[in-house]
Amino acid sequence: MKLSDLLDSFQDELKSLYTSEEIDYIFFWLAEKILDTPEYKLKLALYEDWGKVDEYKLDFDLKLGELKAHRPIQYVIGETEFYGLKFFVNENVLIPRPETEELIEWILQDHPNFEGKILDVGTGSGCIPITLKTKLTQAEIHALDFSEDALKMAEINAGYHQTDIQFHPIDFLNFEANSLPKFDLIVSNPPYIADFEKNSMNETVLEFEPHSALFVPDHDPLIFYRKIAEFAQTNLNTNGEIYVEINQELGSETKDLFSTYFQNVVIKKDISQNDRMIKCSNLL
Incomplete structure (x- = not known):
């Protein structure tokens, strides 16, 4: 499965809640955490078949469900950034x-x-x-x-x-x-x-x-x-x-x-x- 397929799904399911740019930001922030891979590498491999994406698809689906229910991305991930520092939030x-x-x-x-x-x-x-x-x-x-x-x-x-x-x-x-x-x-x-x-x-x-x-x-x-x-x-x-x-x-x-x-x-x-x-x- 390609990471781009998941991104397309996020774009389609969340378009009533966020702009396309916001969805991109949310998706790659989430993908970095789930796949434990820097954003630049994710974007380089966006259109490649990647077994790791299949392995973690359920995680993406669950997080997408939370986002569709209006849960803020910071709570979905459990952290945010403030003044250049990471803070855990719930x-x-x-x-x-x-x-x-x-x-x-x-x-x-x-x-x-x-x-x-x-x-x-x-x-x-x-x-x-x-x-x-x-x-x-x-x-x-x-x-x-x-x-x-x-x-x-x-x-x-x-x-x-x-x-x-x-x-x-x-x-x-x-x-x-x-x-x-x-x-x-x-x-x-x-x-x-x-x-x-x-x-x-x-x-x-x-x-x-x-x-x-x-x-x-x-x-x-x-x-x-x-x-x-x-x-x-x-x-x-x-x-x-x-x-x-x-x-x-x-x-x-x-x-x-x-x-x-x-x-x-x-x-x-x-x-x-x-x-x-x-x-x-x-x-x-």
């Missing part, structure tokens, strides 16, 4: 987004040699603290999440990258701030999508990604930012800073909230020119 953690890479980049540009204490609020897969630790090796990094299943995945990723992260099973909206030390930098990509926005979201996100990592109540969409700002009053050192990812539709509202706690609040746009990040400094 339905217990949010799939890291490119916008969060921009948040990381902002921090690293501002603090290329940071050696203080960092806290990541709502760590999920651990992509933020682990990436920061690989770059800021002298920093002491803590991360919290209320989901023990998410923390298990974060710990697996931390072990894979041989990074020392102190993980805390904490419900950030309901805990005593004095149970944690003071920090020099607080970072977070918290839930910020209002419930009413579900109607406009992709089915793969709604059916498979953890809603607790995405959605907040319509009546209080800034609930996590308020808690972060309040937490900073007691647990952020005098010269400390906060970096957060935000809802692009609530940039000015989020800035106004933080401005009641900080003298300096800056909004930064992402590569698509959407309000995406905020940095806060100088506690009032």
Whole structure:
């Protein structure tokens, strides 16, 4: 059987869900994992009869079925890439987004040699603290999440990258701030999508990604930012800073909230020119 036959099948079965280019990308990413062969070799052998393709056809068929059911390719494979690093993922953690890479980049540009204490609020897969630790090796990094299943995945990723992260099973909206030390930098990509926005979201996100990592109540969409700002009053050192990812539709509202706690609040746009990040400094 030829690998091109499988590719044609993927193109036909998934054309209602993805563009042709997206299907190509998904197929070769999947084929690399199933056949344990680099993409360039797969493309060179695309039209050749290859016994290995027959041997693993059932694996391709099963994965195709998952994709047709709208399961994201990252969950199908069990991993994704973030800031050039591999991270293991499953339905217990949010799939890291490119916008969060921009948040990381902002921090690293501002603090290329940071050696203080960092806290990541709502760590999920651990992509933020682990990436920061690989770059800021002298920093002491803590991360919290209320989901023990998410923390298990974060710990697996931390072990894979041989990074020392102190993980805390904490419900950030309901805990005593004095149970944690003071920090020099607080970072977070918290839930910020209002419930009413579900109607406009992709089915793969709604059916498979953890809603607790995405959605907040319509009546209080800034609930996590308020808690972060309040937490900073007691647990952020005098010269400390906060970096957060935000809802692009609530940039000015989020800035106004933080401005009641900080003298300096800056909004930064992402590569698509959407309000995406905020940095806060100088506690009032």
